[in-house]
Amino acid sequence: MRHWAAVRPDAPACTALDSHGAELATLRYAELDARVRDTAVVLQQTTNPGDRAILMLPNGVDFVVAFFACAYAGLIAVPAPSPEGIHGGRRTLGRLAGIVKDADPVLLLTTAELADAPLAGELGGVEPVVVADVPAGLGELFRDPGVGAEATALLQYTSGSTNAPKGVVLSHGNVLANLSAIAVQTGAHRCTADEFVVVSWLPTFHDMGLAQILGALYNGGRVVLMPPMALLMRPFVWLEAVSRYRARVSSAPNFAFDLCADRVTAEQRAQLDLGSWGYALNGAEPVRYDTVARFTEAFAEAGFPAGGVRPCYGLAESVVYVTGARDPGDPPYLDIDAEALEQRDEIVPAAPGGPARRITACGRIPANVELTIADPATGAPAAAGQCGEIRVGGPSVSAGYWSQPEATAARFDGAVLRTGDIGFVHDGQLYVLGRRDDLIIIDGRNHYPTDVEATVAAAHPAIATHLVAAFLYGDRPQLGIVAETARAVKVTRDAPAEGSGAVGYADIVSAVRRAVAEEHQLHAGTVILLRPGALPRTTSGKVQRRRSRDLLPDGGPRAW
Template identity: 75%
Template sequence: MTARHELLVRPELHTLGDILRHYVVRRADSPACTELDSHGDEVATLTYAELEERVRDTAALLQQVAAPGDRAVLMLPNGIDFVVAFFACAYAGLIAVPAPAPDGIHGGRRTLGRLEGIVKDADPTVVLTTAEHAASPLLADLGAVEPVVVADVPAGLGGLWRDPGVQSGDPAFLQYTSGSTSAPKGVVLSHGNVLANLAAIAIHTGASECSADEYQVVSWLPIFHDMGLAQLLGALYNGGRVVLLPPMALLMRPFVWLDAISRFRGRVSSAPNFAFDLCVEKVSPEQRARLDLSSWRFALNGAEPVRYGTLTGFLEAFAVAGLAPDSFRPCYGLAEAVVYVTGARRPGDAACVDVDAEALEQRGEILPAAADRPSRRIVGCGRIPANLDVRVVDPETAAPLEAGRAGELWVAGDSVSAGYWRQPEATAARFSGRLAGAPDVTYLRTGDLGFVRDDQLFVLGRIDDLIIVDGRNHYPTDLELTVGTSHPAIAPNLVAAFLYGEERRHLGVVAETARQVRITRDEAAPGDGPAVRYADVVSAVRRAVAEEHQLHVDSLILLRPGALPRTTSGKVQRKRSRDLLPDGGTKAW
């Protein structure tokens, strides 16, 4: 257990709808949300009064086509219409179901399978969407679901709205898990769960240390995903403003994200580790000189392993833009606990620890690294908020482990969901953990491995992904980092490492190549010419993994850019990557 920080609780808020009702009185003319296009140009801004009026109009319409407790799928891009739709569900007593929209109006199929699975599981009555999707044949594939075009809801319906009497314990929305390790499941999150998590986030991001006008949040993350949705809700919970960019803005023009933070004086903005690396790589020195990032006090890094090199590289690259040295905040969370579990830091908290690699791999012991022994550097993910109880547990015996040992992370508290939507077996497996000798508290078994040191949580990876060879535990993120830096032809953050074969004895690696790289299997091609030999990359990878981890890579598949299986939030899917063996399929070099 770690030392805990206090919470910033707003006792006047009991449901998500209360957030808007609270601030429409106190901050009616202040901006609540701003939508930008992929170039960073402003599309629209709504004040709290304008937002609440549209929410009430939409909620009144929803009450005519659905009943309290019905599910409503939100199939909308990042923008104001999503914000309206989400809060309209809260006003109408519906259970919101944020979901990815199909890639293309006339045949995008990458997300359609996931969307169909969500619709089948949630069994919605209505889908809140755009005019294009409402008219699309893809919508007909989802069954008999009533479409509501959010942008076309007539003004003036708000007078018909009736308070459905939503309670704190009622489900607010279903957050479908990313599916990085299994099929997506709908986490049932109550209004109380979400508000408890937002109270912890408010403390983490210093909401009491600034005015509501200064609490500006900038986000390009997919808004249907837990981390993106949390940024929206966190901004409004504190009476601030959320500035929303399309996710493709980051991938196409990383500068646009940072420029939006600079222009709107963003205080909070979150991203996975790869986004910070992308900015270092793609934002030119001339562009950096045009930025003012002095307002960015909370650069939250989560959703995938946080690299120490990313932390130091990003701070060094953007110091010229006024980025403060203590602004980079690694954090840990998961959808089953809304999103946020740890991340708060105090002055003097170590950014990372160096531990003895062999003691960790062989015995799960956390010992300081020695100069003459292999070591592993692990980034700290912050302290635990006061409304959560986080334990490090032996997953086999359910016994709490003493300090200095790594184990499974178990979480209990106000933010933790009661379970998955209509999946009692999966709920029992994940949400019914009971500590040996202390059966009165039920814990969420996260499936993640970690340890506590100096009052901070350190996360190692997922139990299911652990690579065990000759009695030694190897964490795939470590192997993937080694592979990604072994040869310039490999994209550093786009690697999957796993065991394969009938008895899972062989080490396989699937990796994307960097853009502008061409791979050839022609042994006569020069290694330093316009094409890179496949055999040279394989040799570099095997040499690096053998030297750093004493392991042999049995199979290496190189994929063309964009081909590595990932979730909608960008996480590498190791199980799906394993399915690409033995030859990588059509997108392999």
């Protein structure tokens, strides 16, 4: 920040948009640095280096100011769900209360609205600081605390897709090492700082959302932020911002690319110029090649480049990024023998006409990452041609979880992270199959839930794309399926009346059972259909299979 404030003081650093894409504010590097120093002085008056500060701010310039003010003052930043989430209900409040209890912060950096809200009092009485109200001109009093690379920069709370959120301890050195790898992956050396523009709707408290901010500023570029709901309510707003600001980088989970392919109209596409968007990073959940192909085809007429969608693999315990870069000529996917994988965990190229599974390539392993494929039980390197647990080491990897030694011991073997994800490396590229904990094992055959979920989503047009959860349940394990229906669909438990436009519940379930049986030779014990918006998901949009399983046996109040 200090470097670019000196070298590019008048260059735009951060821009905030509203949910319709209108520009709210822009800070140039000198202005951003000045506000950061002013805020850091306020923090230093009541804190000591190493204290924690919760950041509860919406996507916008105040979040960026608060995050860097913590770094300047030597505090540990703790990004947390924004005010919109707090107004959303008790579930979000419970998550926030858990983060506050775990992190034990001394300050809450927030908005005036939240500081005065009654719900804020339920978070433990942490002293609020309204970032927007910090007076200008205090920066001359700033004193550098001399924080080193080994000091903790932030606690990145995991999304909770598989279990309760935990605070990943990330040092300044961890973050810088990861940003260096991302800069290589996104070709920062092949463009000017003015051309390094990042557009993001992802929540700033999510690892991929925070990385987009830091990645832009690390390279002296510009980050354009918009509310997360903009994507869900108006997908075109995201793409229009990419087009208007000539973004080079904009990242999203798989579902966002599907949402755009489904809902952005031909008339809207005609208004876009996506030729600058060479790095549409796709991560945070398993990447399906059909999503990559659909999006690329849908927006080719808007200038979106072939190969622009770049599947990646990463996780909060390694800041965010592990793999994603590709060499020219690297294949985008691999078709493997489905039976060999299910029965023996073997990676064998699919025979022509035989049962196949297409796995998306998640890129090459950076020079500063040590990645191995290991036997999950013994930790020994997996045999050639076998899949195994992805294990990661290197300067980006965290030292563990905040104040949770047992959880740290379960996931970290010294400097090596046991990711819990299953995959393999082929010709230098990483291929990710899914999470070990989610594996569906029936009759001695391994089924990855993402494969079953894709089959369910394609079984009937009434089922929403990528809004399906497949899992085991019961004392005698059976396959359970919970699926959300598409927004325009009306489902009836009775026989649909002619001309009503409704779809019969039994017809959809029958189609699902038939497809799962044909594709996977599995019997679906229970199939539940939910109304739009009812399937449990994390803040980044990932389906929560464990919480979905809790909806059995009847789906709860939001089932059809």
